[in-house]
Amino acid sequence: MADDLKNRPIIIKRKKVVAGDGHHGGAWKVAYADFVTAMMAFFMLMWLLNATTEQQRKGIADYFSPNVPIARISGGGEGAFGGESPFSELTAAQLGTGATNRRPTEGRQSLGASGTDYGDQALGDQQLQEANQFLAALAAQDPVVQQALAHLQMRVSDEGLIIEIFSRPDAALFGADGTAGDILRVLAPVLVDLFDIVTNPLALTGHVRAQPVMVAEETRWMRSADQAQQMRILLEQAGFDPQRVVRVTGHADRLPAIPDPMSPRNDRVELILLTRP
Numbered sequence: 148m149a150d151d152l153k154n155r156p157i158i159i160k161r162k163k164v165v166a167g168d169g170h171h172g173g174a175w176k177v178a179y180a181d182f183v184t185a186m187m188a189f190f191m192l193m194w195l196l197n198a199t200t201e202q203q204r205k206g207i208a209d210y211f212s213p214n215v216p217i218a219r220i221s222g223g224g225e226g227a228f229g230g231e232s233p234f235s236e237l238t239a240a241q242l243g244t245g246a247t248n249r250r251p252t253e254g255r256q257s258l259g260a261s262g263t264d265y266g267d268q269a270l271g272d273q274q275l276q277e278a279n280q281f282l283a284a285l286a287a288q289d290p291v292v293q294q295a296l297a298h299l300q301m302r303v304s305d306e307g308l309i310i311e312i313f314s315r316p317d318a319a320l321f322g323a324d325g326t327a328g329d330i331l332r333v334l335a336p337v338l339v340d341l342f343d344i345v346t347n348p349l350a351l352t353g354h355v356r357a358q359p360v361m362v363a364e365e366t367r368w369m370r371s372a373d374q375a376q377q378m379r380i381l382l383e384q385a386g387f388d389p390q391r392v393v394r395v396t397g398h399a400d401r402l403p404a405i406p407d408p409m410s411p412r413n414d415r416v417e418l419i420l421l422t423r424p
Contacts, residue, residue, distance in 0.1 A: 152272045200272045273344055275303050278310075281341055295333040307347060307422045310338065312378075313404065313415035320414060325370060327377045331416075335381040338418065342387060347420040350394035351375040351385075354415050357400040357408035372397025393421065 196204070224327065278301060286293035300311045312321045322328055342349065353375030357365050372387060375395045383389050403413045 152352075195347070200276075202272050203255070210267075220417055261287075272303065274308055275301055277344060278308070278341055281344060282337070285337060291333055292337060295330050295337075298330050299334065305422075306419055307350075308345060308420040310418040311404075314411045316411050317412065319418065321374055321377070325373060325377075327374075327381055331378060331381055335378075337387040339382060339385040339387045342382075342391075342420070345420050346391075347422065348393045349391050350419040350421055351392065352394075352417045352419070353378070353397040353416070354413060354417070355400055356403070356404060356410060356413035358415070359409055367395055367399035370397070371399050374416055378418070389396050 195207075199207070238403075280298055282299070287298050298312055298315060298320070300313070302309050302311070312320060312331065318328075318330060320328055320331055353371035353373070355371045355374070372395070375393070375397055379392055379395055400408055400413065403410075404415060405412050407413075
């Protein structure tokens with residue numbers, strides 16, 4: 148027994164002693180959380196810069212600017228829009244002030260809702276994006292509309308939002324007798340629904356391609372004006388308010404869309420939602 152105790156290995160445990168005051172607290176956690184929050188804000192900022200348009204970024208900047216006027220009328224209801232539906236001006240006079248969709252209340256005017264009183268109604272990338280989304284949704288539901296939309300392009304200019312409907316080599320907008328074809332008849336009700344979203348006044352202009360030979364009687368001016376008139380008639384037959392039409396003109400072949408003056412692409416009708424009448 149004594150020999151066993153003598154031969155038993157000796158194990159020495161050394162305890163490591165850390166100098167200092169022991170527990171350091173959770174200050175590092177606060178600093179780390181601040182760092183993570185700052186990085187998240189930075190990456191969100193970079194994503195917003197990439198995902199928004201210039202006009203949207205300007206709107207965000209104006210929201211935080213102290214110079215932007217805010218609504219002078221506080222809501223008395225429990226929800227948004229002062230306790231009212233955002234479509235209340237479409238159905239009835241508001242709060243006894245005689246406000247309508249055409250002439251909004253003071254509160255909505257201070258928020259930038261100018262109605263359809265044909266004032267300075269800016270049209271930009273946001274309206275163009277909304278119009279494209281609306282047309283894309285219709286095209287997904289109806290293949291006939293999708294085929295007709297191949298003849299339509301939209302762009303924004305200083306004058307307003309321009310909706311251009313043009314002929315293709317295999318499909319003309321107007322027949323040989325000058326009457327509107329099936330493409331315009333399909334697009335007319337679609338455009339009327341679109342114009343309910345963007346409520347600015349409308350101008351129509353007609354354009355035709357150049358003729359390959361000289362003719363005894365000049366007809367391009369009359370044909371371009373007649374085509375714009377036919378587009379106006381189709382819109383009104385589809386339910387468009389005729390009071391919103393402020394101009395119908397024809398430009399003959401003087402403003403070709405592409406350099407080749409005789410290309411079918413130059414046969415077109417332009418519908419312009421005007422920023423100003």
